[in-house]
Amino acid sequence: MDAPAWLGPAGHADTVRAALSATPAFADGSTQIRKFSVKRMRLKKGQDGWTGQYEIVVQGPGDAEPRTSLLAGRLVPPGFAEPAIAEPTASFSSPGWHVYLPALRLELQHQPADPALPALPLLTDPAQARELLENGVRACSPNYADISIAGVTIRHLRYKPGSRATVVYDVEYAPEHAGRGWPPIMVAKTYSGSKGKNAYEGMAALWNSGLSKGDVVTLAEPLAYLPEHKVLVPGPIYEDQTLEDLLRSAVAANTPATLGELERFMNKTADALAALHTSGVRYGETITWEDELAEVREVIARLAGMVPELADAAEPLLQHLEAVAAVAPPDPILPAHRAFRPAQVLLFNDTIGFIDFDGFGQSEPALDLSRYTRKTRALGMDAAKVDPNSPEGAARQQQMEAICESFLQRYESHTPASRQRIALWETLDLLTLVLYCWTKIEPERLPANMALLERHLEVSGLLNS
Structure with a gap:
């Protein structure tokens, strides 16, 4: 439609x-x-x-x-x-x-002042931010109990009104503190709800699990959480580019060299995600496929209030997916990033890092795997700049499917994951992407997103289940 x-x-x-x-x-x-x-x-x-x-x-x-x-x-x-x-x-x-x-x-x-983010004026004033960061890190991180910050400079501000804001600072120290190993960059994230606290406690659990060694993946050290301001302070993760940046450039160039480099970092990402899933961390709420289904239905109901003809458009598909899910048992519940996409993977030299643990919790591995492969396919098709319904577009879809299949096989070399459950989760994610064309006012993306959903339903075999 x-x-x-x-x-x-x-x-x-x-x-x-x-x-x-x-x-x-x-x-x-x-x-x-x-x-x-x-x-x-x-x-x-x-x-x-x-x-x-x-x-x-x-x-x-x-x-x-x-x-x-x-x-x-x-x-x-x-x-x-x-x-x-x-x-x-x-x-x-x-x-x-x-x-x-x-x-x-x-x-x-x-734009009126944002009552949902009362800490934002503090974080955007360098003098107040310096004091806030110093006191917070001293109180929450024993390794930095005597940290003394001379000043901070705002490098970057990202602001989502009514929801969250992220400020990245360059941190200065007095000459006599050189060599102390204190972080030269700090990040302050403030939230309207409880995501900052959830991220801090989830990051702390992961940091204490052995992943902080950095052998497989780099994680930001959780330096502080300030409940009175709803401010999370993680340490830095360095980056040359994100995996999304590499994916876009590699697919656009479409040469053996660029695609080989992409495969190398996709493999590293699969290794790291498997390590996170098998880390044994038990923290956060458990999210099920049924929870995701209910959320999709809520978005459709919200849209139908504005565009009534959308009310029942997806219901036959959703009922079919429910029937398939009823006879396809989920994999065991494991730690879950819950927003895992190529943009959350930072590349630095030959290493990778994971960021954005705001929604960290527990789920079956198919949640993270499906969101990652769905976004990988969408980014690749966008970078290819082709009509998804053309012969060249079909060839590019097959190329992206092969890239995702290689990623999944690499992941499965460490720990199993049900392909049918991945397909079920990805269908909901792709349908959400279609709904975004309305909820985010991006109607120009509708043909491409519908093509991704239709192709997925065709190759996954879910409609024949």
Whole structure:
């Protein structure tokens, strides 16, 4: 089913910019939009419409340099009440600036302060961040009980409003502390919920399991968790690139040399994931395939509230998968990363590292394996830049399937995993990818994502089970 015509425009930066330029705050040309980008738009539980964030760079009268601002956006579906704007002619610099673009069904206003992340102002102020990091690491890490930080410089900030923020710092020490082995880089991650605490305790359990030796995989040392601020402080993992970067470049080049390098690091990743799964760590909630199925149904129900024709579109497939899962018992429950994809694998020289343990818990190995192979296939097809329904696209799909098959065989050389369970988990993951075309306002990705799902159902044999 194609996405409705009203859904796509709010996700196109040039379209929104053009409509915004015609509003009273910009129409006379005194204040100009220099840059405009879509940061993210999502259909979230409990909200009437899609909400998200845009970044705008403007320059107005008296501005020596362009100013960057964040805008909160809401896409209003047909049938829902459109907002009434109290001051439609307010200048953009006014805190009360608020606009509705009826042709796009898009409401925009300045991004308000984020009450869900009260620690963010502390983390983005270098002086306060220095004190926070020093005190936190001293209190939580006996090996660094006397650490003395001279200053920090923000290297990178990643912010997801209402959910989480990550700040990477370069850390400076006084000359007399040179050679102490204190971390030259620290990361602070703050969350709206309990993911930071979960990540810290899961990372600590993995660190104490023997994986911290770094023989197979590098893990970040958990330096501190500050519950009063919901701030996690892990140590650094160095990287030249991510496995996702290597995957994209290798598939795009499609030469024996680049594909050979990709296979080498895919093998290392399979070895490391098997080591994590067999580490014996028992921490975190247990997630089952049935839990994932319920989540997929919840997303479909949420979408159906905005696009009613989607209500029953996937139900025959889901019922069939339930019947297959009922006679395909899961593998034993093991430690699970739960968000394991090529972007979570960092490459440095000849080593690999794993990051992002926010959702760490317990599950059957098929959860991590399916998410990794699903994302690998999708990234590879995106990097190949071919029509998935063309002969060349079919050849590329077979190439990516072979790459994933080699990965799974390498993993299975260490520990077994049910192929049927992997196929079941991957089907839900691929269906979620299709749903993202609606929930993330990415209708242009729908043909490629549908092709991945249809191809998977064909080659996995699940429909014949």
